[in-house]
Amino acid sequence: MAWDVVVAGGGIAGVSVAAELAAHRSVLLVEAEAELARHTTGRSAAVYLPSYGGPVVRALTAASRARIPDGLLTPRATLWVSTDGPAPAIPGATPIDPDRARELCPALRPGVVTAAAVDEHTADIDAMALHQHYVRLLRAAAARSAAARRSPP
Numbered sequence: 001m002a003w004d005v006v007v008a009g010g011g012i013a014g015v016s017v018a019a020e021l022a023a024h025r026s027v028l029l030v031e032a033e034a035e036l037a038r039h040t041t042g043r044s045a046a047v048y049l050p051s052y053g054g055p056v057v058r059a060l061t062a063a064s065r066a067r068i069p070d071g072l073l074t075p076r077a078t079l080w081v082s083t084d085g086p087a088p089a090i091p092g093a094t095p096i097d098p099d100r101a102r103e104l105c106p107a108l109r110p111g112v113v114t115a116a117a118v119d120e121h122t123a124d125i126d127a128m129a130l131h132q133h134y135v136r137l138l139r140a141a142a143a144r145s146a147a148a149r150r151s152p153p
Contacts, residue, residue, distance in 0.1 A: 003028040010036035012046075012131045019134040020067075022141030029138065037131050046125035048073055051080070051092040051117075058091060072130050073123035079104055082115040093117035 003026050007018040010031030018029040033039070048068065050061050080090055081101055089095075094117060101116035102108045 002026075006030060011039065011041035012037065012127060012134070015131055015134040015138060016067075019137035019141065022138055022145070026145060027138070027141070036135065037128065041127055041131055046127040046130070047076075047078075048123045048125050049078060049119065050121050051078065051090050051119040068125065068130060069133055072126045072133070074126070075120075075123050078119040078122040080117045080119065081105075081108065081113045083112050085114055087115035087117065090117050090119070092121055093119040 005018075005021050005025050005027045007014045007021070007027060007029050008031075010029060010033070014029060014031070015036060018027045021027050048061070048065065050058060050065070052058070052061065078093075079101060080087065080093055081098075087095075096104075096116050096118055098113040098116050101113050102110065104118070
Protein backbone atom coordinates (compact mmCIF):
# COMPACT_ATOMS: atom_id res chain seq x y z
CA MET A 1 0.00 0.00 0.00
CA ALA A 2 1.18 3.54 -0.72
CA TRP A 3 1.10 6.16 2.05
CA ASP A 4 0.84 9.91 1.70
CA VAL A 5 2.82 10.48 4.90
CA VAL A 6 5.20 8.39 6.99
CA VAL A 7 5.74 9.57 10.57
CA ALA A 8 8.76 8.24 12.48
CA GLY A 9 8.37 7.87 16.23
CA GLY A 10 5.48 6.85 18.44
CA GLY A 11 5.94 9.42 21.19
CA ILE A 12 3.61 12.35 21.75
CA ALA A 13 5.07 14.36 18.85
CA GLY A 14 4.82 11.54 16.30
CA VAL A 15 1.45 10.20 17.37
CA SER A 16 -0.16 13.66 17.57
CA VAL A 17 1.15 14.64 14.12
CA ALA A 18 0.05 11.29 12.65
CA ALA A 19 -3.42 11.57 14.22
CA GLU A 20 -3.96 15.14 13.01
CA LEU A 21 -2.79 14.30 9.48
CA ALA A 22 -4.79 11.06 9.31
CA ALA A 23 -8.00 13.04 8.96
CA HIS A 24 -6.70 14.35 5.62
CA ARG A 25 -4.10 11.89 4.32
CA SER A 26 -3.14 8.22 4.56
CA VAL A 27 -0.53 7.97 7.32
CA LEU A 28 1.90 5.27 8.37
CA LEU A 29 3.32 5.59 11.88
CA VAL A 30 6.57 3.69 12.43
CA GLU A 31 8.17 3.03 15.82
CA ALA A 32 11.39 1.15 16.56
CA GLU A 33 10.35 0.09 20.07
CA ALA A 34 7.91 -2.67 20.99
CA GLU A 35 5.47 -0.14 22.43
CA LEU A 36 4.62 3.50 21.85
CA ALA A 37 5.84 6.28 24.19
CA ARG A 38 8.55 4.12 25.72
CA HIS A 39 11.09 6.88 26.17
CA THR A 40 10.63 10.61 26.82
CA THR A 41 6.86 10.81 26.51
CA GLY A 42 6.48 8.17 29.20
CA ARG A 43 8.63 10.23 31.56
CA SER A 44 7.43 13.66 30.53
CA ALA A 45 6.66 16.44 32.97
CA ALA A 46 4.62 18.28 30.36
CA VAL A 47 3.47 21.83 30.99
CA TYR A 48 1.04 24.05 29.14
CA LEU A 49 2.82 27.42 29.51
CA PRO A 50 1.22 30.16 27.41
CA SER A 51 3.61 32.89 28.60
CA TYR A 52 6.73 31.05 27.41
CA GLY A 53 8.73 32.08 24.35
CA GLY A 54 8.44 34.70 21.67
CA PRO A 55 5.29 35.77 19.85
CA VAL A 56 5.22 32.80 17.45
CA VAL A 57 5.72 30.22 20.20
CA ARG A 58 3.06 31.88 22.37
CA ALA A 59 0.62 31.93 19.43
CA LEU A 60 1.23 28.22 18.74
CA THR A 61 0.81 27.41 22.43
CA ALA A 62 -2.47 29.33 22.60
CA ALA A 63 -3.74 27.62 19.44
CA SER A 64 -2.82 24.18 20.81
CA ARG A 65 -5.06 24.65 23.86
CA ALA A 66 -8.14 23.77 21.82
CA ARG A 67 -6.53 20.42 20.88
CA ILE A 68 -6.11 19.30 24.51
CA PRO A 69 -9.21 17.44 25.75
CA ASP A 70 -10.91 18.57 28.94
CA GLY A 71 -9.64 16.88 32.08
CA LEU A 72 -6.02 16.55 30.95
CA LEU A 73 -4.81 19.85 32.40
CA THR A 74 -4.22 20.53 36.09
CA PRO A 75 -3.81 24.24 36.90
CA ARG A 76 -0.42 25.18 38.39
CA ALA A 77 0.85 28.75 38.38
CA THR A 78 4.33 29.49 37.04
CA LEU A 79 6.67 31.90 38.80
CA TRP A 80 9.02 33.83 36.51
CA VAL A 81 12.02 35.50 38.19
CA SER A 82 14.85 37.76 37.09
CA THR A 83 18.14 38.12 38.94
CA ASP A 84 19.79 40.77 36.75
CA GLY A 85 17.63 43.85 36.69
CA PRO A 86 14.07 44.59 35.70
CA ALA A 87 12.49 41.83 33.63
CA PRO A 88 10.73 42.63 30.38
CA ALA A 89 6.95 42.34 30.43
CA ILE A 90 5.88 38.71 30.03
CA PRO A 91 2.60 38.55 28.09
CA GLY A 92 -0.03 36.71 30.10
CA ALA A 93 1.92 36.98 33.37
CA THR A 94 1.22 39.42 36.20
CA PRO A 95 4.22 41.29 37.63
CA ILE A 96 4.72 40.80 41.38
CA ASP A 97 7.10 42.21 43.96
CA PRO A 98 10.35 40.22 44.48
CA ASP A 99 9.42 39.79 48.15
CA ARG A 100 6.12 38.18 47.07
CA ALA A 101 8.15 35.85 44.83
CA ARG A 102 10.13 34.73 47.90
CA GLU A 103 6.86 34.09 49.77
CA LEU A 104 5.70 31.88 46.90
CA CYS A 105 9.09 30.14 46.62
CA PRO A 106 11.04 30.27 49.89
CA ALA A 107 14.04 28.59 48.22
CA LEU A 108 14.85 31.91 46.53
CA ARG A 109 17.65 33.71 48.37
CA PRO A 110 16.85 37.12 49.85
CA GLY A 111 18.03 40.02 47.71
CA VAL A 112 18.73 37.91 44.61
CA VAL A 113 15.44 38.33 42.74
CA THR A 114 15.17 41.75 41.08
CA ALA A 115 11.84 41.24 39.29
CA ALA A 116 9.13 38.58 39.17
CA ALA A 117 5.83 37.67 37.54
CA VAL A 118 3.22 34.93 37.91
CA ASP A 119 1.40 33.17 35.07
CA GLU A 120 -1.90 31.82 36.43
CA HIS A 121 -2.81 30.23 33.07
CA THR A 122 -0.17 27.50 33.28
CA ALA A 123 -1.17 23.86 33.76
CA ASP A 124 0.41 20.44 34.06
CA ILE A 125 -0.49 18.19 31.12
CA ASP A 126 -1.24 14.52 31.71
CA ALA A 127 1.18 13.53 28.95
CA MET A 128 0.28 9.84 28.83
CA ALA A 129 -3.46 10.54 28.73
CA LEU A 130 -2.90 13.05 25.91
CA HIS A 131 -0.75 10.48 24.10
CA GLN A 132 -3.49 7.86 24.42
CA HIS A 133 -6.07 10.39 23.16
CA TYR A 134 -4.02 10.76 19.96
CA VAL A 135 -3.49 6.99 19.67
CA ARG A 136 -7.30 6.57 19.77
CA LEU A 137 -7.76 9.28 17.12
CA LEU A 138 -5.13 7.65 14.89
CA ARG A 139 -6.69 4.19 15.26
CA ALA A 140 -10.15 5.57 14.45
CA ALA A 141 -8.80 7.30 11.33
CA ALA A 142 -7.04 4.09 10.26
CA ALA A 143 -10.27 2.12 10.74
CA ARG A 144 -12.22 4.66 8.65
CA SER A 145 -9.54 4.55 5.96
CA ALA A 146 -9.55 0.74 5.88
CA ALA A 147 -13.36 0.69 5.64
CA ALA A 148 -13.24 3.17 2.76
CA ARG A 149 -10.69 1.01 0.89
CA ARG A 150 -12.95 -2.06 1.28
CA SER A 151 -16.06 -0.26 0.04
CA PRO A 152 -16.83 -0.70 -3.65
CA PRO A 153 -16.71 2.50 -5.73
